[in-house]
Amino acid sequence: MRPLAALILKDIAVEMRRRESVISMMMFGLLVTVIFSFAFEPSGAERDLIAPGMLWVALTFAGVIGLNRSLAIDLDNDCLQGLLLAPVSRGSLYVGKVASNFLFMLIAELVIVPLFIIFNDLRLGGDLLWLILIVVLGTFGFAAVGTILSAISANTRMREVMLPMLQIPLTLPMIIAAVAATSLILGEDKEGFGSWMNLIIGFDIIFLIVSYLVFEYVVEE
Amino acid sequence: MANRTIGVASLLGMLTALWAVFVYAPTEATMGIVQRIFYFHVSAALMGFFAFFVVFVSSIAFLLKRDLAWDRIARCSAEIGVLFASINLATGILWAKPIWGIWWTWDARLTLQLLLWILFVSYIMLGAYIAEPMKRAALQAVFGILAFIDVPINFMAIRWWRTQHPSPVILGGEGSGLDIDMYIALIITMAAFMLLYTYLLGHRLAVERTQEEVEYFEQLVHSQ
Amino acid sequence: MELSRDSEPAVGPAAYAMEAEGITKSYGHLRALRGVSFQVPKGEFVTLFGKNGAGKTTFLKIAATLARPSGGRLRIHGVDIQDEPERIRRQIGFLSHSTSVYRDLTPLENLRFFSRLYGVGHTDEHINALIERIGLGRRKNDPVRAFSRGLHQRVGLARVMLHDPALLLLDEPYTGLDASAVEILNRMLDEVVAGGRTVILTTHDLELGLRASTKIHIIDRGKIVYSAARSDPGVREAYARHIRVGATK
Numbered sequence: 219m220r221p222l223a224a225l226i227l228k229d230i231a232v233e234m235r236r237r238e239s240v241i242s243m244m245m246f247g248l249l250v251t252v253i254f255s256f257a258f259e260p261s262g263a264e265r266d267l268i269a270p271g272m273l274w275v276a277l278t279f280a281g282v283i284g285l286n287r288s289l290a291i292d293l294d295n296d297c298l299q300g301l302l303l304a305p306v307s308r309g310s311l312y313v314g315k316v317a318s319n320f321l322f323m324l325i326a327e328l329v330i331v332p333l334f335i336i337f338n339d340l341r342l343g344g345d346l347l348w349l350i351l352i353v354v355l356g357t358f359g360f361a362a363v364g365t366i367l368s369a370i371s372a373n374t375r376m377r378e379v380m381l382p383m384l385q386i387p388l389t390l391p392m393i394i395a396a397v398a399a400t401s402l403i404l405g406e407d408k409e410g411f412g413s414w415m416n417l418i419i420g421f422d423i424i425f426l427i428v429s430y431l432v433f434e435y436v437v438e439e
Numbered sequence: 440m441a442n443r444t445i446g447v448a449s450l451l452g453m454l455t456a457l458w459a460v461f462v463y464a465p466t467e468a469t470m471g472i473v474q475r476i477f478y479f480h481v482s483a484a485l486m487g488f489f490a491f492f493v494v495f496v497s498s499i500a501f502l503l504k505r506d507l508a509w510d511r512i513a514r515c516s517a518e519i520g521v522l523f524a525s526i527n528l529a530t531g532i533l534w535a536k537p538i539w540g541i542w543w544t545w546d547a548r549l550t551l552q553l554l555l556w557i558l559f560v561s562y563i564m565l566g567a568y569i570a571e572p573m574k575r576a577a578l579q580a581v582f583g584i585l586a587f588i589d590v591p592i593n594f595m596a597i598r599w600w601r602t603q604h605p606s607p608v609i610l611g612g613e614g615s616g617l618d619i620d621m622y623i624a625l626i627i628t629m630a631a632f633m634l635l636y637t638y639l640l641g642h643r644l645a646v647e648r649t650q651e652e653v654e655y656f657e658q659l660v661h662s663q
Numbered sequence: 664m665e666l667s668r669d670s671e672p673a674v675g676p677a678a679y680a681m682e683a684e685g686i687t688k689s690y691g692h693l694r695a696l697r698g699v700s701f702q703v704p705k706g707e708f709v710t711l712f713g714k715n716g717a718g719k720t721t722f723l724k725i726a727a728t729l730a731r732p733s734g735g736r737l738r739i740h741g742v743d744i745q746d747e748p749e750r751i752r753r754q755i756g757f758l759s760h761s762t763s764v765y766r767d768l769t770p771l772e773n774l775r776f777f778s779r780l781y782g783v784g785h786t787d788e789h790i791n792a793l794i795e796r797i798g799l800g801r802r803k804n805d806p807v808r809a810f811s812r813g814l815h816q817r818v819g820l821a822r823v824m825l826h827d828p829a830l831l832l833l834d835e836p837y838t839g840l841d842a843s844a845v846e847i848l849n850r851m852l853d854e855v856v857a858g859g860r861t862v863i864l865t866t867h868d869l870e871l872g873l874r875a876s877t878k879i880h881i882i883d884r885g886k887i888v889y890s891a892a893r894s895d896p897g898v899r900e901a902y903a904r905h906i907r908v909g910a911t912k
Binding site for chain 3: 224231291294295296297298299300301302303438439
Binding site: 366410 | 599
């Protein structure tokens, strides 16, 4: 079995034992959705304007929660050391972690997104597939950037608090693009959808590659 | 020494820039005297970006060479970059209020400049919370590289976002309706700011080096 | 209890398992290592004595490719660690105080994962047999979280031996072990050496350190201050001088 698959299976095995990462992401995403609904109480057309932003704020914060929990697993008992001793490149360890984080976020979103649609009474029609595409690509970008940033912030005194401070500015272009693409989906005019998707894909690829190259500097002493 | 020369040059440069902006450059037709802030605003913005570029290059150099001298340059450039980015934002606000009657607008340029400021601050905060120097330098270098790559992507994203949802544009196009005299004034100001940046960087580096030496001797004394 | 196979481990033709030349390591202003140089021939059992903070852990981490030296060169089986770190990791096993096993997983799951990660692809039968041999047969389906320090360490040792490394690096392995756990560890180390492997072990306990070693080095304030064969009569005196009383220079 390839080391990459082993890393992902390990994270799945631990998560199934602990059951904390995915569940807390789901709950948090749900809570943010509820808070927004109380805070803004939009109706009708207003709802469609605000909804994309609300959705991505919920997914962003839920994602941060998941990333922090996920890294804590490897920091416990210095398991990271066991990983670093393996005859695989540091970059492969990074990719393995991105894959697990991506997977868990998607699972949480399987719950968060439908609930969001229901609570906000969004009409998607046949555009559901496009929404899924945006969510999948956007989540991948979060996982790619978030994994290396959580490894960085684990070295600071502020730990978990540092992660969103680093992640939100860095993922801003992707959030802008995802929100824009989502509102195009909900609206009539789909003009520009392709450009936004290209930006998300470009973001994903660039940050995945750069993070892969510099990850070793983050984990070595 | 060399930095003193640059310091003097920078002082002369700023004086020349002040003359160029307030005396030499013609008054703008629609906005009047307030428009003169534009020269400082744009120059500060450019220097902010340049400072970030220096952070980027120094970060790469540090990861390759493992020499803390590069890390020092990156950190000092980041601090001066925050300074210029703050001037940038402040002048933007000072310009907006009299002309447009609003303090702030989320137009493409200002949003990107705010983001640059935030990235600088995040970079500095990251360093503040890590104790061991080599580790801190490595992590800051990685973040510096990621943050700099983020800037052009942000530029595109924010630009597109704003073409879809236009909002009042404070500056007008950068090159729109610029008289030749205005161009000259702008270039003079930019050159003056560049000299100022170089002087500040050299000075800050010297202070930082002295600080590190003091800390070294402190810990020598304490370990006896 | 046999963890190692009988045949010689396949490594290069180099005579030395490890060669360190002028290894330095600084953490900011703190100079943890100030030029460590020594060689470890293949098949030796080397004990590295040192007080807390002398640099034992730092040095071992560098040898294990977990930390980058600030200066100097280090070769393992003739290969520089900066040149081919992945290949070297295949040949070494490193165990520190933290056992680096996932507390939520069972010994079986942990070893299965590490076996896959290290690319050795042991079958479940092989791993189960291994677990039996280290005496954890009855606990093999319990999450490691509930284990005592001694049992924990056995899982860690199994992890270290999974890929059958030719060089073992053990950082203070006796810490926190009770008498029977010490027994088991010693037995395992004896077998490992009998199988032709090299061991570098750090400790500040004199008797445990002397028990099976062939050579000893003493490290103090980041430098090697004493080296001798284990049988050398001056060993105990050197230990007392550097570790008990402590050098005041």
